[in-house]
Amino acid sequence: MTQPSPQSPVWHPFTQHALEYEAPQIARAQGAWLTTGDGRRIFDGISSWWVITHGHCHPDIVAAIQKQAATLDQVIFAGFTHEPAEQVAHDLLAFTPGDLAHVFFSDSGSTAVEVALKMALGHWRNLGEAKRTRILALEHAYHGDTIGTMSAGARGVFNAAYEPLLFDVGRIPFPHPGAEQATLDALDAQCRTGTVAAFIVEPLVCGAGGMLIYSQATLAAMAQTCAKHDVLLIADEVMTGFGRTGAMFACEGSGVTPDILCVAKGLTGGSIPLAATLCTRAIYQSHYSQDRTKTFFHSSSYTANPIACAAAAANLKIWRDGGVKERIGALSGAHSALLKGLREEKRLVNVRQIGTIAAADLAVSDAGYLANAGLTMRKAFLDRGVLLRPLGSTIYIMPPYCTTPAELTDVYAAIVSVAREVMP
Numbered sequence: 001m002t003q004p005s006p007q008s009p010v011w012h013p014f015t016q017h018a019l020e021y022e023a024p025q026i027a028r029a030q031g032a033w034l035t036t037g038d039g040r041r042i043f044d045g046i047s048s049w050w051v052i053t054h055g056h057c058h059p060d061i062v063a064a065i066q067k068q069a070a071t072l073d074q075v076i077f078a079g080f081t082h083e084p085a086e087q088v089a090h091d092l093l094a095f096t097p098g099d100l101a102h103v104f105f106s107d108s109g110s111t112a113v114e115v116a117l118k119m120a121l122g123h124w125r126n127l128g129e130a131k132r133t134r135i136l137a138l139e140h141a142y143h144g145d146t147i148g149t150m151s152a153g154a155r156g157v158f159n160a161a162y163e164p165l166l167f168d169v170g171r172i173p174f175p176h177p178g179a180e181q182a183t184l185d186a187l188d189a190q191c192r193t194g195t196v197a198a199f200i201v202e203p204l205v206c207g208a209g210g211m212l213i214y215s216q217a218t219l220a221a222m223a224q225t226c227a228k229h230d231v232l233l234i235a236d237e238v239m240t241g242f243g244r245t246g247a248m249f250a251c252e253g254s255g256v257t258p259d260i261l262c263v264a265k266g267l268t269g270g271s272i273p274l275a276a277t278l279c280t281r282a283i284y285q286s287h288y289s290q291d292r293t294k295t296f297f298h299s300s301s302y303t304a305n306p307i308a309c310a311a312a313a314a315n316l317k318i319w320r321d322g323g324v325k326e327r328i329g330a331l332s333g334a335h336s337a338l339l340k341g342l343r344e345e346k347r348l349v350n351v352r353q354i355g356t357i358a359a360a361d362l363a364v365s366d367a368g369y370l371a372n373a374g375l376t377m378r379k380a381f382l383d384r385g386v387l388l389r390p391l392g393s394t395i396y397i398m399p400p401y402c403t404t405p406a407e408l409t410d411v412y413a414a415i416v417s418v419a420r421e422v423m424p
């Protein structure tokens with residue numbers, strides 16, 4: 001497992017093949033556990049990159065996929081519709097605030113965000129306000145890896161090579177505790193220019209930017225500022241959606257209704273790719289016209305794939321049937337109890353939690369040391385049978401909701417043990 005793998009026919013994502021250990025082959029998964037081809041069990045501490053919600057291979061979702069695959073596998077979605085897509089749209093709108101009235105399907109978080117940005121620009125152009133083209137985004141934001149979503153995301157080593165292709169966005173400082181007013185002032189100043197189409201945010205937690213958490217009150221205040229200046233608010237709930245922060249959607253608790261809401265990762269319970277961009281009646285209405293040039297010009301080959309929609313419908317039924325909120329509450333409670341122990345470890349700082357997500361930073365300041373520590377930590381966790389993938393110095397846990405307190409206790413023990421190993 002720790003043999004370097006300098007060459008591979010498969011080019012893996014976010015992977016420097018010249019440095020990485022050889023990737024373990026995963027043969028099966030069940031609940032919160034992965035099993036390798038040679039029978040080793042690995043606890044999935046990051047829900048397989050934030051997608052798995054109820055657990056791997058949930059029987060209801062598996063059955064829905066099997067049934068749909070044998071009935072209607074795929075059909076063009078322009079000019080045609082099908083029951084699984086209609087069902088998912090209906091169910092999603094029932095779970096989200098009343099002002100959201102329409103659902104546009106795509107395939108990934110990145111495409112859901114691209115669709116949101118295009119909807120916002122199209123909306124203003126169709127209303128004759130063509131000068132509203134600027135996008136505002138938060139410092140430390142992550143919205144995906146396509147050119148448009150990288151543009152909205154924070155700039156750094158991950159996108160330096162592509163910088164010449166990225167469009168300029170207005171960057172709003174992250175609302176660090178105590179510095180919220182600076183964020184609101186900067187947002188207000190940008191919105192005042194009258195050139196802003198939309199402000200895109202990850203509600204309550206910037207995920208890939210380092211699991212940085214901010215308050216519901218700040219989210220509500222940012223939404224108010226946007227509303228005051230007629231700036232559209234895009235909530236990128238690709239990571240936060242489907243229970244991660246405690247509520248089904250992170251916007252819920254702050255009473256914020258975004259104009260556009262992006263969901264993806266947990267939409268199918270993590271079983272198969274599907275994304276959706278929800279929008280208000282006003283945005284759909286600005287595109288609804290006898291004038292063909294006002295059409296929303298966007299599609300991908302597999303838009304609203306029936307098998308993926310059947311998986312999403314099964315997932316939403318699991319949410320409706322009940323029990324999910326209780327499991328999320330229990331998992332959040334287990335985190336809270338275990339975090340007390342983590343706070344006593346001097347190698348870890350900024351110990352924090354929001355709902356089912358917990359995070360802490362390794363107390364190191366040397367960036368060079370850190371660059372190596374990430375890979376070292378990943379290997380060390382894997383040696384302990386745990387899949388964790390720190391973001392720089394930030395170690396975080398985002399497990400599936402079926403995780404038991406005993407399993408979580410073992411993950412926390414692994415974190416302390418790995419922190420001591422990498423910082424003797």
Ligand SMILES: *Cc1c(COP(=O)(O)O)cnc(C)c1O
Binds near residue numbers: 109110142208236237
């Ligand atoms: C993961 C993520 C995306 C991108 O989703 P993909 O499905 O990987 O394209 C967008 N926004 C946020 C907040 C994410 O966490």
